[in-house]
Amino acid sequence: MDLMQFLPESFKKIPCHMDYEGQKRAEQLFQVIIILFGVVGFIWGYICQQFSQTMYILLAGFALSCILTLPPWPMFRRKPLQWQKERPEPSSDQKEASTPSQTSQKSKKKK
Amino acid sequence: MNTFLSRLNTIFAFTLSVMAALTFCCFLTTAFNSHKASVYLGTGKAIVKNVPDYSANREKSDLGFIVFDMTADLTKIFNWNVKQLFLYLTAEYETKDHQLNQVVIWDKIIRRGENAMLDYRSINTKYYFWDYGNGLKGNKNVTLTLSWNVIPNAGTLPKVMGEGSHKFKFPDEYSANRF
Numbered sequence: 001m002d003l004m005q006f007l008p009e010s011f012k013k014i015p016c017h018m019d020y021e022g023q024k025r026a027e028q029l030f031q032v033i034i035i036l037f038g039v040v041g042f043i044w045g046y047i048c049q050q051f052s053q054t055m056y057i058l059l060a061g062f063a064l065s066c067i068l069t070l071p072p073w074p075m076f077r078r079k080p081l082q083w084q085k086e087r088p089e090p091s092s093d094q095k096e097a098s099t100p101s102q103t104s105q106k107s108k109k110k111k
Numbered sequence: 112m113n114t115f116l117s118r119l120n121t122i123f124a125f126t127l128s129v130m131a132a133l134t135f136c137c138f139l140t141t142a143f144n145s146h147k148a149s150v151y152l153g154t155g156k157a158i159v160k161n162v163p164d165y166s167a168n169r170e171k172s173d174l175g176f177i178v179f180d181m182t183a184d185l186t187k188i189f190n191w192n193v194k195q196l197f198l199y200l201t202a203e204y205e206t207k208d209h210q211l212n213q214v215v216i217w218d219k220i221i222r223r224g225e226n227a228m229l230d231y232r233s234i235n236t237k238y239y240f241w242d243y244g245n246g247l248k249g250n251k252n253v254t255l256t257l258s259w260n261v262i263p264n265a266g267t268l269p270k271v272m273g274e275g276s277h278k279f280k281f282p283d284e285y286s287a288n289r290f
Contacts, residue, residue, distance in 0.1 A: 023112040030122050038129045042136060049191040051137055051264050058133065062126040070118050 022076025030065035037061025138266035141192040148188060150257045150273035152200075153180040155233050157279055158286040159247045166241075173247035175202075175240035175281060178233045179217075183257065183273065185227040195222045197260040198229075200236075204253040206246025216240050249283040 018026060041057030069076075112118055155178040164172040185196060200217040216236040221227050240247075247253075257273040 017113060026118065027112055027121070031125060034122070034126055034129050038133055042133050045137075045191060046140065051134075051191045054133055054137070055130070058126065058130055062122065065122055066119070069122065070115055072115075 018072045018076040019078070019080050021079040022072070026069040026076055030069045033065040033068070034058070034061045037064070134265045137192055137264065141190055141263070142266060144188075144190070146188050146259075146261050146269050146271045147274055148183060148185050150275040151180070151182040152255050152257065152275060152277035154178065154255065154277060154279040155180070157281050159281045161245070161248070161285045164241055167243070171245075173242040173245050175242070175247045175253075176236075176286075177216075177240065177279070178235055179231075179255065179277075180233060181229055181231045181257065183229045185221065185229065185259075188259075188261065189223050189227060192263045192266060193223055193261055194264055195220055195262045196227070197262065199258055199260075201256050201258060202240060202253055203256065204246070204250055206242065206244065206250070208244055208246065212242065212246065214238075214240055214242075247281050248285060249281060251280045252278060253281065254278050 037060060038054075038058050041054040041061075044057060045051050045054030112121060157175065157177040160174045160176070161171050162174055163169055164174070179200070181200075185198075188196060198219045198221065199215050202214045202216055204212050206212060216238050217234075218237060254276050255278075256276045259271055259273070261269045261271065
């Protein structure tokens with residue numbers, strides 16, 4: 001974490017998260033790619049009777065799915081969460097006016 | 112799945128699972144192969160000597176010398192789940208003291224891609240044919256068989272005996288120590 005503060009501001013501003021929908025799509029995408037490459041590699045390896053070919057094709061699928069799903073591409077960021085708007089913090093004199101037990105609990109929860 | 116590293120971890124783990132499944136399928140495609148082949152074996156001269164066996168009990172034991180011929184086509188055994196074959200030639204015989212004696216007198220490793228058409232004429236044994244005692248002289252029934260281990264990429268390690276054997280006999284007299 002300490003290293004993060006030395007990074008340039010422009011680098012820190014790069015968005016690096018996916019939304020929930022994007023995470024689901026990314027997972028489905030790499031599963032489909034790897035299984036597809038695995039099946040094709042298995043058939044090709046069986047045809048030329050070289051199991052190493054199967055492994056290379058599977059690893060190619062691994063590389064491709066890394067490229068497609070590791071970076072948070074814009075297609076995984078289309079449905080950002082709609083956060084509720086920030087509620088205004090109750091001021092100190094209002095706090096004292098209301099019943100003390102409820103407000104203290106609420107403020108604890110918020111923290 | 113929310114960070115770069117957790118995605119990398121998930122993809123890598125999934126790739127390994129698929130790899131394991133494919134390897135198992137590769138084993139299944141060859142699991143029911145018989146790995147058999149026919150072998151022709153023959154022997155030329157066979158002599159037996161009576162010399163001290165310094166590798167064992169230092170007593171005089173029978174030491175056989177044979178030259179043999181071998182023809183076999185093992186190319187059919189190789190497939191995508193065979194890395195190499197370990198061939199070994201076994202001499203099996205019976206003596207008064209021991210009912211079953213087996214001596215490996217020659218072996219060879221054939222990797223996939225190497226020549227698997229064996230055609231040998233009058234080659235010497237690779238290892239000494241010692242008997243544990245004096246059971247070789249005048250032995251009328253010594254059987255040579257070629258067997259092999261199939262070393263796969265994944266799966267079982269079958270031990271197969273070639274189809275075809277050869278019987279020969281040792282002379283009734285010891286040879287002189289020089290020949």
